Amino acid sequence: MAEIAVFDREAAERVVAELRESYNSGKTRSYEWRVNQLKNLLKLVCENEEEMVQTVHSDLYKPEFEAFAHEIALLKGSCKLALKELRRWMAPEKVKTSITTFPSSGAIVPEPFGVVLVISAWNYPFLLSLDPVVGAIAAGNAVVLKPSEISPRTSSLMAKLLAKYLDTSAVKVVEGAVPETNALLEQKWDKIFYTGNGRVGRIVMAAAAKHLTPVVLELGGKSPVVVDSEINLQVASRRIIAGKWGCNNGQACIAPDYIITPKEFAPKLVESLKQELERFYGKNPLETKDLSRIVNAKHFDRLTRLLDDDRVSGKIVHGGEKDKTKLQIAPTLLLDVPRDSLIMTEEIFGPLLPILTVDKVEDSFEIVNSGTKPLAAYLFTNNKKLKERFVACISAGGVAINETALHLTISTLPFGGVGESGMGAYHGKFSFDAFSHKKAVLYRSFAGDAPMRYPPYTKGKLRI
Numbered sequence: 001m002a003e004i005a006v007f008d009r010e011a012a013e014r015v016v017a018e019l020r021e022s023y024n025s026g027k028t029r030s031y032e033w034r035v036n037q038l039k040n041l042l043k044l045v046c047e048n049e050e051e052m053v054q055t056v057h058s059d060l061y062k063p064e065f066e067a068f069a070h071e072i073a074l075l076k077g078s079c080k081l082a083l084k085e086l087r088r089w090m091a092p093e094k095v096k097t098s099i100t101t102f103p104s105s106g107a108i109v110p111e112p113f114g115v116v117l118v119i120s121a122w123n124y125p126f127l128l129s130l131d132p133v134v135g136a137i138a139a140g141n142a143v144v145l146k147p148s149e150i151s152p153r154t155s156s157l158m159a160k161l162l163a164k165y166l167d168t169s170a171v172k173v174v175e176g177a178v179p180e181t182n183a184l185l186e187q188k189w190d191k192i193f194y195t196g197n198g199r200v201g202r203i204v205m206a207a208a209a210k211h212l213t214p215v216v217l218e219l220g221g222k223s224p225v226v227v228d229s230e231i232n233l234q235v236a237s238r239r240i241i242a243g244k245w246g247c248n249n250g251q252a253c254i255a256p257d258y259i260i261t262p263k264e265f266a267p268k269l270v271e272s273l274k275q276e277l278e279r280f281y282g283k284n285p286l287e288t289k290d291l292s293r294i295v296n297a298k299h300f301d302r303l304t305r306l307l308d309d310d311r312v313s314g315k316i317v318h319g320g321e322k323d324k325t326k327l328q329i330a331p332t333l334l335l336d337v338p339r340d341s342l343i344m345t346e347e348i349f350g351p352l353l354p355i356l357t358v359d360k361v362e363d364s365f366e367i368v369n370s371g372t373k374p375l376a377a378y379l380f381t382n383n384k385k386l387k388e389r390f391v392a393c394i395s396a397g398g399v400a401i402n403e404t405a406l407h408l409t410i411s412t413l414p415f416g417g418v419g420e421s422g423m424g425a426y427h428g429k430f431s432f433d434a435f436s437h438k439k440a441v442l443y444r445s446f447a448g449d450a451p452m453r454y455p456p457y458t459k460g461k462l463r464i
């Protein structure tokens with residue numbers, strides 16, 4: 001029987017040593033290498049998109065439309081943008097200097113960190129793995145990708161395809177779960193980019209601290225949606241549904257986690273959400289093909305526990321049906337749940353949507369700000385003053401007004417968290433920046449050598 005290679009600490013050491021040798025050879029720094037790898041990555045996606053969509057469907061039952069629109073299309077966009085802009089991104093940025101160094105010039109020169117590690121999560125397995133890899137390559141690094149073991153078929157496909165299309169001496173995939181990730185984390189990296197939950201984020205950051213390695217942590221949290229009564233109710237309901245159930249059935253880091261709305265308006269909002277849910281997913285949503293399933297039994301049980309909490313009994317106003325054999329839970333609305341219930345204290349990451357009510361919409365600010373800082377915060381309103389106050393007073397990784405989730409698709413906006421929702425950001429040029437050190441460079445000639453900086457420090461020099 002063939003022996004199965006164990007990926008342990010020694011194996012991780014070997015991978016890093018090989019990548020460091022490649023990096024030290026200087027090849028990953030050249031514009032040509034970067035462009036070549038990015039072109040190959042784009043080719044990989046274009047030539048295999050059908051298999052990629054099918055694979056993510058087999059791991060997560062993700063609808064083809066979502067797999068294509070939320071993973072394949074965004075990935076292609078990232079590759080194309082990097083290819084188009086790379087020269088500009090790599091160019092040193094000239095900066096003004098001061099009288100103290102006259103005559104001189106200054107530049108900020110982006111340089112790759114070196115050998116970097118990308119650890120990704122299961123819910124958007126291609127996008128969350130390959131989008132950071134685009135940034136790492138564009139910035140000239142050698143990179144190891146560790147995809148999530150929870151989407152195993154996607155993980156194996158990436159290992160196979162990256163080995164086929166990319167330069168394996170500088171870009172590698174290591175598959176595996178906690179032991180393999182730990183073996184990797186014991187190594188010295190020049191940057192670690194982690195996507196996942198905050199508990200593991202802390203493990204990653206502690207491991208990075210041993211080597212003073214900088215980290216990007218793309219984490220999650222409870223992303224609120226504040227719904228005012230001055231709105232186009234149907235459009236608001238549809239956009240809330242698209243950001244929640246239309247994003248991997250709520251298993252998305254920026255999916256609306258809970259709604260806050262004025263008490264008087266809540267019945268109208270619930271009614272509208274119910275109508276649109278039924279329009280999109282039919283009368284029996286457990287049968288629809290347009291919703292991802294819950295990723296596994298562990299997460300199914302976790303979500304069931306949120307619904308079984310005594311504090312929320314009788315609060316379901318829509319949905320609640322589930323089928324463990326199919327790992328399906330229907331889109332579920334809960335009204336007026338207590339703030340100390342499990343569903344309001346944990347990130348939901350699934351198809352349950354609690355609605356809190358307040359006397360007036362402004363009361364929502366205190367509720368949002370009393371929790372940890374979310375990855376996203378959403379507001380639906382036509383009230384200009386309320387929009388301004390929301391943007392000014394709510395701290396979140398990102399904010400979208402009269403929209404959910406789509407801010408993530410705007411490549412000119414940084415995507416990342418704040419506080420417990422993460423640190424650092426990526427997408428578009430921000431991905432290049434996330435994997436580049438900004439080196440400060442001062443250029444002088446031998447002219448203008450002011451004697452006043454040199455000893456002896458006479459009193460006259462002090463007065464200058």
Ligand code: NAD
Nearest residue numbers: 120121122147148177178181196197200218219220221253
């Ligand atoms: P996951 O279980 O796939 O874990 C993420 C990675 O961490 C995997 O590669 C896994 O192997 C590794 N890992 C797990 N346990 C570990 C341990 N004990 N030690 C070392 N490595 C370990 O994904 P998840 O954490 O369930 O993902 C869901 C969470 O991620 C949610 O909180 C969600 O909000 C967040 N998320 C954030 C983003 C973002 O872009 N900010 C995107 C997706 C998910």
